Amino acid sequence: MPSPLWRGQPASDPATVLVAEDERDLAALYEAWLAETYDVRVAHDGATAVGRFDEAVDVVLLDRRMPGDSGDEVLAHVREAGTGAGVAMVTAVEPTTDVASMGFDEYVVKPVDQGELLSLVATLLRRAEYDDAVRRHYRVASKLALLERHRSRGELADSDEYERLRAELDAIDGELSGEPEPSPEDVGAMLRAADDEQ
Amino acid sequence: MTDEDQFGPGANVLVVDRSGGDCLPFCLDRLDGADCRLVVSTDLPAGQVVTLAGERGKESSLRVLDCIGDTGPAIKVDGAPGTTVSVPGPGVAAVGEAAVAALDDAEGAAGVCIDSVATFVDRSSVQQAYKLLYVLAQRVRRGGHRAFYTCEGPADARTLRILGRALDYRVSLDGADGPTVRSLAGVGDEE
Numbered sequence: 001m002p003s004p005l006w007r008g009q010p011a012s013d014p015a016t017v018l019v020a021e022d023e024r025d026l027a028a029l030y031e032a033w034l035a036e037t038y039d040v041r042v043a044h045d046g047a048t049a050v051g052r053f054d055e056a057v058d059v060v061l062l063d064r065r066m067p068g069d070s071g072d073e074v075l076a077h078v079r080e081a082g083t084g085a086g087v088a089m090v091t092a093v094e095p096t097t098d099v100a101s102m103g104f105d106e107y108v109v110k111p112v113d114q115g116e117l118l119s120l121v122a123t124l125l126r127r128a129e130y131d132d133a134v135r136r137h138y139r140v141a142s143k144l145a146l147l148e149r150h151r152s153r154g155e156l157a158d159s160d161e162y163e164r165l166r167a168e169l170d171a172i173d174g175e176l177s178g179e180p181e182p183s184p185e186d187v188g189a190m191l192r193a194a195d196d197e198q
Numbered sequence: 199m200t201d202e203d204q205f206g207p208g209a210n211v212l213v214v215d216r217s218g219g220d221c222l223p224f225c226l227d228r229l230d231g232a233d234c235r236l237v238v239s240t241d242l243p244a245g246q247v248v249t250l251a252g253e254r255g256k257e258s259s260l261r262v263l264d265c266i267g268d269t270g271p272a273i274k275v276d277g278a279p280g281t282t283v284s285v286p287g288p289g290v291a292a293v294g295e296a297a298v299a300a301l302d303d304a305e306g307a308a309g310v311c312i313d314s315v316a317t318f319v320d321r322s323s324v325q326q327a328y329k330l331l332y333v334l335a336q337r338v339r340r341g342g343h344r345a346f347y348t349c350e351g352p353a354d355a356r357t358l359r360i361l362g363r364a365l366d367y368r369v370s371l372d373g374a375d376g377p378t379v380r381s382l383a384g385v386g387d388e389e
Contacts, residue, residue, distance in 0.1 A: 131329075134328075134329050134332050135325070138332075138360070144363065145360045176336070183298075184299040185295065187298045187333050
């Protein structure tokens, strides 16, 4: 049974995956593998990838070597946009020390098969959803702290808004407690993601 | 039963000392009795943590994550058998990844000290520190561990309230009459 946070349900609200791959046959293969479950957008060069990326995109699969803007430049654009999309480099380029400063979530060296690609997207979506829920938890906690700082206990006890926020916090806790615990790698990726304050 | 006896399995405790540096000894004293101990140190070198911890809870193993950021790879620590030191780096992501992995590796109920939350806020943001605390606190609850999160020196009251929302109790060490403990689940807790 899909978890409440899971957005990979094709009938209701499928997640959107952007495939940026200059080898057209390979891009078509990835699209065919993913299209049964997700909305898929395809770009064959970096500039098109930037143009097809927006806040609706949940996952980006990026080749590093593409005509025009490289995958690294597309990655920088995605991170600058701050949408929280998960990004995996899917590339023939073996990783070197330069990857340490890059903001991707996963790095996969080609070739990849269908199972690996689907698993990769599922991992990135799970992380993104968990991260989104914790961010919502933070935002509600922040509002509660603001009210508590400026209102008396009596005022808070009579406040419908305060009660609503507390209920919202509990609801998010409920969502997250039903989820599998994030792996150490998930936690690292979550904490590397840009946050709302910066 | 004292207030501190509330810190049963699964408890996450924010330990605040605005005036001084008593948080770490306070926390280490309360890790005694755990099956194993984990200390994440952002400010104090691992050697000093091992020395402090060695004076307490000698029966249980000790793992220190040295996250001060200027420690070389060849770290030498004279600790008792069962003491290990890792250097994950100073970044919040690296620390979070290493701390969660250490909790997953814990044999039995761990006593955990995160020293200090204030440094994580300084190095990143309140939101990133909150995310780290939230994830760790969930791990602690599910694993039946006990964790203490220190915050020393001047701290913004709203920041403390926000961070407290991820945890269960708050201990203040500032009072003249000894530590004061309160649950963080109540309505409009007084500062």
